[in-house]
Amino acid sequence: xxxxxxxxxxxxxxxxxxxxxxxxxxxINGLQENIKRDVRMWAKLxxxxxAEDSSPRVxxxxxxxxxxxxxxxxxxxxxxxxxxxxxxxPGIEDTDxxxxxxxxxxxxxxxxxxxxxxxxxxxxxxxxxxxxxDYPPLVRQLQLMPIIEIAVVGVFLIVGxxxxxxxxxxxxxxxxxxMAKETAHQLGTPLTSLMGWLEVIETDMKEGRLKxxxxxxxxxxxxxxxMRNDVQRLDRVANRFGxxxxxxxxxxxxxxxxxxxxxxxxxxRLPHAGKGITLRFEPEVNLQAKVNPELFTWxxxxxxxxxxxxxxxxxxxxVLRAMSEPTNQKIIITVTDNGAGIPQKAQKKIFETGFTTxxxxxxxxxxxARRIIQEYHNGRIELKESIPNQRTxxxxxxxxxxxxxxxxxxx
Numbered sequence: 001x002x003x004x005x006x007x008x009x010x011x012x013x014x015x016x017x018x019x020x021x022x023x024x025x026x027x028i029n030g031l032q033e034n035i036k037r038d039v040r041m042w043a044k045l046x047x048x049x050x051a052e053d054s055s056p057r058v059x060x061x062x063x064x065x066x067x068x069x070x071x072x073x074x075x076x077x078x079x080x081x082x083x084x085x086x087x088x089x090p091g092i093e094d095t096d097x098x099x100x101x102x103x104x105x106x107x108x109x110x111x112x113x114x115x116x117x118x119x120x121x122x123x124x125x126x127x128x129x130x131x132x133x134d135y136p137p138l139v140r141q142l143q144l145m146p147i148i149e150i151a152v153v154g155v156f157l158i159v160g161x162x163x164x165x166x167x168x169x170x171x172x173x174x175x176x177x178x179m180a181k182e183t184a185h186q187l188g189t190p191l192t193s194l195m196g197w198l199e200v201i202e203t204d205m206k207e208g209r210l211k212x213x214x215x216x217x218x219x220x221x222x223x224x225x226x227m228r229n230d231v232q233r234l235d236r237v238a239n240r241f242g243x244x245x246x247x248x249x250x251x252x253x254x255x256x257x258x259x260x261x262x263x264x265x266x267x268x269r270l271p272h273a274g275k276g277i278t279l280r281f282e283p284e285v286n287l288q289a290k291v292n293p294e295l296f297t298w299x300x301x302x303x304x305x306x307x308x309x310x311x312x313x314x315x316x317x318x319v320l321r322a323m324s325e326p327t328n329q330k331i332i333i334t335v336t337d338n339g340a341g342i343p344q345k346a347q348k349k350i351f352e353t354g355f356t357t358x359x360x361x362x363x364x365x366x367x368x369a370r371r372i373i374q375e376y377h378n379g380r381i382e383l384k385e386s387i388p389n390q391r392t393x394x395x396x397x398x399x400x401x402x403x404x405x406x407x408x409x410x411x
Contacts, residue, residue: 021146073134256283276314288401310339333396341388
């Protein structure tokens with residue numbers, strides 16, 4: 001897709017530049033054709049006027065009413081092509097007959113003849129004058145417009161590309177830093193627990209309780225079981241981060257046990273998060289879907305952790321529900337809490353990389369959750385509603401095993 005996007009920008013710029021050039025040239029051609037038509041018409045009128053009256057008075061009238069009112073540079077010569085009348089010549093007054101002015105007019109006459117030709121004025125079959133013209137400055141400016149437009153578009157394109165690259169690099173840096181922080185956070189809990197259990201064993205050994213106590217074997221087995229759980233969690237964390245960079249395998253699983261496992265894990269740690277917070281899971285039976293257990297439970301953990309951080313430690317309440325649609329085609333999982341909620345302005349940005357409403361957050365939890373659900377599980381995750389200090393609900397929608405079976409049956 002990056003290659004397609006770059007090609008689209010490149011060829012789109014070329015197309016816009018070509019459109020500018022074509023339209024500008026269309027305007028230029030129209031103006032030039034109008035000038036040519038006006039010159040031919042004036043020459044014809046001059047011929048008709050001269051046919052009726054060839055006195056100098058006719059030349060004076062034509063000069064005053066036509067030549068002087070022209071909106072573009074124009075020179076009238078005699079039949080020997082010597083300039084006799086002129087108007088709109090840059091830097092030259094219409095009545096200036098000095099040698100310097102005549103030299104400049106002669107140079108203009110040569111260029112006009114070379115670029116645009118001459119229009120003869122004939123009386124009684126004999127050419128007595130020639131009309132030469134140049135295009136007004138507006139035409140020259142229009143001819144430069146495509147170049148200016150292309151330059152401006154090019155500058156904006158370069159600035160936009162550089163800005164986009166800088167934003168992309170900054171986002172990548174934030175992602176890597178955030179991933180490092182998230183990894184440290186994920187590993188921190190089980191590592192701290194393991195260190196605590198090791199201290200318990202070391203203390204009991206120093207005090208001789210493991211050797212003398214009647215229930216020492218049972219206590220040691222309990223400690224080992226707790227440590228084994230923490231080691232398994234460390235292994236799960238490592239597997240999660242290992243699967244983020246690739247397409248993980250999804251298999252058919254019962255959803256409720258996976259959610260209940262996460263809820264139980266956090267219920268054991270609620271005294272540290274806040275003694276007044278209640279966390280419960282309200283499932284339906286026989287909910288199955290194709291998921292990757294490691295990554296799916298990670299999403300549930302992120303949502304619960306966000307709710308724990310949002311809720312009041314004395315009156316917080318978090319409820320998870322898993323249900324199926326009436327048609328049994330979709331599984332809907334909701335996580336609802338009564339915490340502080342999400343401001344209205346921030347609700348559209350909460351899934352963006354690096355965006356967070358927390359003072360110490362890195363804005364990766366919901367970004368990873370969206371990627372896991374939408375890209376790896378072909379589902380949907382969204383903020384269903386958020387009413388500050390009343391109710392905030394996140395919803396996950398997955399295809400159920402029933403819909404997969406129906407598709408296979410139809411195939």
